[in-house]
Amino acid sequence: MSDGTARMSEWLEAHADDIIAMWMQKLKEIGGHGGGKIREAELEAQCRSFLAALRNAIENDGEHSIDGEGYGPVRDLLSDMSQSRALQGFSPSETATFVLSLKEPLFQLIHQEMASDATAALRQTWRLSSLLDKLGLFTTEAYQRSREEVIIRQQQEIAELSTPVVKLWDGVLALPLIGILDSTRTQIVMETLLQAIVDQGADIAIIDITGVPTVDTLVAQHLLKTIAAARLMGADCIISGIRPQIAQTMVHLGVELSVVSKASLADAFALALRRTGRTVTALKSPV
Amino acid sequence: MDRIPILKLGRALLVTIQVDMHDRLATALEEDLSAKIVSSGARGVVIDISGLDLVDSFMGRMLDNIAAVSRMLDAETVVVGMRPAVAITLVELGLELSGVKTALNVERGMALIQTRLIQTGLEDADVGEDGP
Numbered sequence: 535m536s537d538g539t540a541r542m543s544e545w546l547e548a549h550a551d552d553i554i555a556m557w558m559q560k561l562k563e564i565g566g567h568g569g570g571k572i573r574e575a576e577l578e579a580q581c582r583s584f585l586a587a588l589r590n591a592i593e594n595d596g597e598h599s600i601d602g603e604g605y606g607p608v609r610d611l612l613s614d615m616s617q618s619r620a621l622q623g624f625s626p627s628e629t630a631t632f633v634l635s636l637k638e639p640l641f642q643l644i645h646q647e648m649a650s651d652a653t654a655a656l657r658q659t660w661r662l663s664s665l666l667d668k669l670g671l672f673t674t675e676a677y678q679r680s681r682e683e684v685i686i687r688q689q690q691e692i693a694e695l696s697t698p699v700v701k702l703w704d705g706v707l708a709l710p711l712i713g714i715l716d717s718t719r720t721q722i723v724m725e726t727l728l729q730a731i732v733d734q735g736a737d738i739a740i741i742d743i744t745g746v747p748t749v750d751t752l753v754a755q756h757l758l759k760t761i762a763a764a765r766l767m768g769a770d771c772i773i774s775g776i777r778p779q780i781a782q783t784m785v786h787l788g789v790e791l792s793v794v795s796k797a798s799l800a801d802a803f804a805l806a807l808r809r810t811g812r813t814v815t816a817l818k819s820p821v
Numbered sequence: 822m823d824r825i826p827i828l829k830l831g832r833a834l835l836v837t838i839q840v841d842m843h844d845r846l847a848t849a850l851e852e853d854l855s856a857k858i859v860s861s862g863a864r865g866v867v868i869d870i871s872g873l874d875l876v877d878s879f880m881g882r883m884l885d886n887i888a889a890v891s892r893m894l895d896a897e898t899v900v901v902g903m904r905p906a907v908a909i910t911l912v913e914l915g916l917e918l919s920g921v922k923t924a925l926n927v928e929r930g931m932a933l934i935q936t937r938l939i940q941t942g943l944e945d946a947d948v949g950e951d952g953p
Contacts, residue, residue, distance in 0.1 A: 724905075768903070
């Protein structure tokens with residue numbers, strides 16, 4: 535451990551209050567408090583615990599790498615903080631600013647304490663700068679990770695919400711598909727549809743793709759898989775709701791759905807009723 | 822259990838697979854079934870696989886084979902009671918069993934064969950009338 539490092543941790547302890555005061559001011563100036571999304575007392579508590587953790591880490595592990603065991607508490611602190619900030623709606627730069635704005639107070643501290651030796655001060659500044667940069671990057675990564683977790687969770691929720699199987703009549707099911715069909719969703723669609731076929735003893739399933747924005751070769755393949763699986767269970771499928779542009783695109787792409795398809799759900803339903811030996815007739819006088 | 826029982830119901834044969842199929846059992850079933858179709862003059866075969874929760878490509882191919890053999894002997898094969906997970910597996914394996922008819926349960930499978938029997942009976946009569 536270099537001499538500078540040892541003294542650094544001492545200084546950090548001795549001047550903690552000054553650093554915190556300046557740091558807080560800096561954070562307020564450049565928007566590190568996220569425009570009032572976090573209370574001042576909470577921010578100060580975070581600053582304090584971070585500075586304490588950083589001091590310990592520098593004392594134990596030096597200033598070169600943040601991957602060691604000594605930096606564990608610092609990393610945990612930053613992870614928790616990034617996560618809570620991502621949920622509170624902080625922007626990535628607002629989150630990273632928390633660490634990066636510590637630079638100025640620390641550099642000033644070095645300037646004060648090492649005024650006699652300019653070369654040593656420069657070296658110390660450089661080491662500290664790269665350390666804080668690493669911590670800043672770590673913060674951003676943690677922030678990114680928690681944002682991705684949020685996105686994944688939302689995707690799962692959407693997938694669960696968007697695959698309802700509706701019973702239209704005894705033995706006739708409808709599956710209105712909404713949104714893009716990828717392999718994960720096809721799997722969920724398939725499972726829900728097949729289970730519904732078993733539960734309701736359905737003969738016919740109508741797959742309505744009015745809400746599917748684009749149908750390319752892959753989506754067509756997914757649809758065909760679903761239809762094949764339903765057929766294996768003993769149920770016939772009818773596709774409905776192919777919009778004019780989609781029909782044109784599919785023909786241009788050379789995609790062929792070798793199944794019965796109808797323009798609207800109503801037409802498909804009429805066909806399903808006919809196949810199951812039923813019909814809809816108008817009353818002579820409306821009730 | 823060495824062999825899978827084949828039951829005769831009217832002009833149809835009913836095979837219920839309740840145990841895990843291993844390859845030898847499957848081959849034995851194929852042989853027994855073709856012999857039974859000929860000896861009983863059956864026109865339809867219903868294979869109930871509702872007890873089956875594991876399939877592999879061999880099993881899929883065997884079902885296809887049985888259907889092809891039965892068709893050659895003038896009997897329609899209907900596979901009934903497939904579980905959702907099994908259906909998904911077969912589709913993922915690329916085995917869509919296009920030569921096999923399917924139905925949700927034994928009752929519907931029997932009904933399907935009954936309709937076919939009536940239809941073919943009528944067709945036979947038509948051919949007889951139109952012929953010389």
